[in-house]
Amino acid sequence: MKLAIAVASNEVEKTDAVGQPLEKATPLIQLERIHKIYSSGDVEMHALRGVSMNIYSGEFVAIMGTSGSGKSTMMNILGCLDRPTRGSYLLDGEDISQLEKDERADIRNRKIGFVFQGFNLLSRTSALENIELPLLYANVATEERHQRAIKALQAVGLAGREESRPNQLSGGQQQRVALARAIVNRPSVLLLDEPLAALDKKLRSAMQIELQTLQRELGITFVLVTHDQEEALSMADIVCVMSAGRIRQLGSPQEVYDRPADLFVADFVGKTNRVKATMEADGATLRLADGSAIAAGIRAGVSAGEAIVAIRPESIRLTRMQAPDIASFKGTVTHRIFLGSSAEYAVTVPGLGDFLVTADRRSMNESDLVEPGEAVYLGFDPGAAHVFSASSAA
Numbered sequence: 277m278k279l280a281i282a283v284a285s286n287e288v289e290k291t292d293a294v295g296q297p298l299e300k301a302t303p304l305i306q307l308e309r310i311h312k313i314y315s316s317g318d319v320e321m322h323a324l325r326g327v328s329m330n331i332y333s334g335e336f337v338a339i340m341g342t343s344g345s346g347k348s349t350m351m352n353i354l355g356c357l358d359r360p361t362r363g364s365y366l367l368d369g370e371d372i373s374q375l376e377k378d379e380r381a382d383i384r385n386r387k388i389g390f391v392f393q394g395f396n397l398l399s400r401t402s403a404l405e406n407i408e409l410p411l412l413y414a415n416v417a418t419e420e421r422h423q424r425a426i427k428a429l430q431a432v433g434l435a436g437r438e439e440s441r442p443n444q445l446s447g448g449q450q451q452r453v454a455l456a457r458a459i460v461n462r463p464s465v466l467l468l469d470e471p472l473a474a475l476d477k478k479l480r481s482a483m484q485i486e487l488q489t490l491q492r493e494l495g496i497t498f499v500l501v502t503h504d505q506e507e508a509l510s511m512a513d514i515v516c517v518m519s520a521g522r523i524r525q526l527g528s529p530q531e532v533y534d535r536p537a538d539l540f541v542a543d544f545v546g547k548t549n550r551v552k553a554t555m556e557a558d559g560a561t562l563r564l565a566d567g568s569a570i571a572a573g574i575r576a577g578v579s580a581g582e583a584i585v586a587i588r589p590e591s592i593r594l595t596r597m598q599a600p601d602i603a604s605f606k607g608t609v610t611h612r613i614f615l616g617s618s619a620e621y622a623v624t625v626p627g628l629g630d631f632l633v634t635a636d637r638r639s640m641n642e643s644d645l646v647e648p649g650e651a652v653y654l655g656f657d658p659g660a661a662h663v664f665s666a667s668s669a670a
Contacts, residue, residue, distance in 0.1 A: 302369065303330035304464060304497055305354065310363035312349050312521075323349040324360070325521040331514075333464075336491050336498045338508035341518035342544070348469070350518070351501045355388055355467050356380035368464055385414055389458035389496075393470040395450050397442040397457075403429060404438040407457045414461060428456035432490065448479050455490065465497040472507065484511050505545055509533060517541050539664040542586045549592070549631050551585040553663070562663065566605075566627025582666035589634040591660035594621060594646065595653050604655040607631065609648050619645060623654060 312324040324346045331337050339347045352358040353365060356372060359380065365373045372383055389410075397406050407425040416424070429438060432452040442450055451471065458466055471487075472480045488511055491498045502508050508515050509529040517525045517532060517540075524544075525537040536542035543550075552565040557580045562570050564585075598604055607625035621633040631654060637645075646652055 301332060303366075304333040304368055305329075305331035305499075306364070306366040307353075308364045308366075310350075310353065310360045310365065312346075312353065312358070313361045322521055324353075326363070327521070327523055329516065329523060329526055331465075331497060331499065333497055334495050335514055336488070336500070336512045337514045337516060338500045338502060338512035339516045339518060340502055340505060340508045343503075344520070345518040346521040347501050347518050349521075351467060351469055351499070354465075354499060355390060356384045385410070385461070387464040389461065389463035389466040391451075391454050391458045391466065391468045391471045393473045395442075395454045395474075397450060397453060399442050402439045402441055403434065403445070403453045403456075406442075406453055407460050410457060410461045424460055425456070428460040429453075431459065431494070432456045433486075447475050448483055451475065451483060452486075455487075459494060459496065463496065465499060466491075468498060468500045470502055471500070473502075473504075480507075487511060509545070515545075517544060519544070534660075536586070536662065539584055539586060539666075542662060542664070547589050547632055547634075548586045549589065551587070551628055552666075553583045553585050555580050555583045555663070564628060566625075568605075578663050578665055584664050584666050586662045586664060587656055588660055589620070589632040590636075591656070592631065592633045593655035594623070594633045594635055595655065596646065596650070598653045599655050604653040606651065606653055609646050609650050609652055612646065612648055621646065621652075623652060625654065 307327055307329050310324050310327040311322070314321045314323060327346070327350065339350060341347045349358070353360055356367075356375070357380075359365075359375065360373055363373065364371060367383065367387060370383075372380065375383070398409075404422075404425050407428050408421050411421040411424060426435075426438065429435060432455050434449060434452050434456070437445065437449065440449075442453070445453065454471075468487075472483050475483060484507060487498070500508065500512060509532075512529060515525075515527065515529050515532045516523055519540055525532050525541045527535075532541065532545055536545065539550075542548045553562045555562055555578055556569075559578075559580065562583065562585065564570065593599065593604075595604075598606070605625045605628060607623040607628075609621050609623050610630075611622040613620040613622075615634075617636065617638055619635050619637055621635065623631045623633055625631060633654065
């Protein structure tokens with residue numbers, strides 16, 4: 277069984293309709309070796325450790341990571357709410373890395389919009405008055421302020437609700453008012469900090485589609501911070517995965533999911549089965565924990581020593597009979613979870629451990645469903661498996 281490793285890059289190459297590389301435009305946002313260090317007495321906390329990334333005009337970028345990964349600090353710096361300890365931040369060609377508080381506030385008012393989890397609407401004012409607030413602070417004339425607020429409300433699908441107060445609006449409608457307020461000053465970039473976390477699952481799914489549609493219609497650069505992996509993968513053009521103040525991978529959702537840069541990304545984005553192995557000195561053979569050996573092929577970046585084979589649950593074939601055309605391992609089903617269009621199985625394989633397997637029920641007959649306690653064979657999809665150095669999870 278040959279397992280293909282994918283080596284991901286932190287630069288996403290843009291191509292035209294026939295696949296030819298496009299000449300790169302100047303990034304709207306350029307972060308270069310950004311560090312952020314918080315000090316308390318003699319103790320220093322490194323929130324960002326040399327972060328570099330480019331964001332281009334019109335992109336929808338999602339930043340995700342575990343608690344403490346640095347994503348919120350990144351958002352604060354992008355939004356000019358804070359400045360880096362060192363490193364450079366260019367917004368639309370202007371170096372704002374070390375601007376003073378008042379200067380950063382001016383940049384925020386002119387070029388940046390914000391949408392937060394809590395909406396932050398004023399309860400005693402109408403939807404239209406809430407939307408007009410940024411223009412009021414910017415000293416925009418009353419008539420122009422009024423007309424721009426009406427257009428923003430129309431853009432988010434709330435025409436006719438100008439006089440409604442927040443308590444007269446549903447959660448989704450309040451979110452739209454917050455969006456209209458964020459775009460009314462025509463920002464270059466819109467920063468969204470967990471904007472859908474307060475909504476129920478059904479409404480959250482609907483708002484994900486509406487946000488994508490709005491972003492495409494407006495052409496504004498969106499930067500979303502979220503802990504919800506499904507949200508990031510389904511909405512964004514570019515996904516940034518962070519851990520311990522560093523970017524672990526930057527790429528398209530499909531690239532990050534299908535070709536994770538390291539074991540941390542493979543584990544964090546979606547579900548992954550791990551199989552302990554040892555890469556032998558020839559660099560072409562993997563010895564699994566149960567003693568079996570599989571051909572590994574040429575492995576860039578995986579030298580002799582401890583390794584991990586990572587495989588997605590949906591890339592494992594579960595059968596009652598051993599398939600002759602693929603390498604497979606015999607195990608026992610311990611649990612089955614009904615997920616509607618799919619079934620999820622927990623399978624224990626002696627010597628290798630526990631596996632999670634996802635089977636698409638739409639292509640199965642009722643008799644194909646395997647019951648807990650049954651013996652089964654697991655076949656690995658060669659093209660979807662990845663081999664990593666065991667140290668890459670750090």
